[in-house]
């Protein structure tokens with residue numbers, strides 16, 4: 448059988464593990480971050496991390512779902528209860544995570560999906576992933592989103608950027624009592640507390656996803672409801688992949704394949 452692994456090594460005994468909140472395990476290790484195993488041919492984990500793959504799925508095609516995809520799925524799943532029929536969700540950033548977020552929103556909710564990105568090419572791709580509206584982030588994005596939402600703002604913002612002005616414009620797109628999911632990072636959240644009280648807006652952090660989220664995402668993928676946009680590189684060409692990412696030539700998610708895999 449082929450398998451995919453949940454990115455965190457977890458103990459299975461702590462309260463968080465027992466509750467299914469794998470990412471908050473009290474005795475965890477993260478291959479590639481706190482222990483060896485990132486950009487490597489092999490990594491050491493435990494049986495707890497293993498998810499059996501549907502025979503229709505090949506590891507190199509879906510590898511990015513175990514981290515990027517999982518993160519997008521986790522945030523969308525949290526938003527499901529507030530995305531009832533007639534609501535709108537804004538996806539900020541249609542890159543490696545955002546394009547999976549768009550598909551998860553379409554698969555899990557009846558919300559209308561508005562995608563905001565600085566790249567016209569990324570927006571074109573987003574339409575193919577199921578976006579109902581696309582908005583170019585050229586300085587007019589807040590007014591355009593407010594127009595699409597009849598001046599009210601969107602019930603949900605999924606911010607896959609989290610820096611470079613995305614937060615400020617994202618908050619301005621949020622409806623009263625709306626939910627702002629912070630997924631991308633690098634910036635700083637500065638909101639007057641009186642605004643949080645008077646509009647009852649909510650800010651929610653998102654750290655990767657749970658083991659069960661990954662199992663669910665694999666089921667959606669096997670059903671053909673989530674497709675990954677990937678660029679495959681041999682493991683030895685990891686630096687080329689990073690250069691392509693930095694220069695904006697890498698769309699979707701880069702996959703490193705070790706020799707012989």
Ligand SMILES: [Zn+2]
Nearest residue numbers: 458461464472
């Ligand atoms: Zn644990």
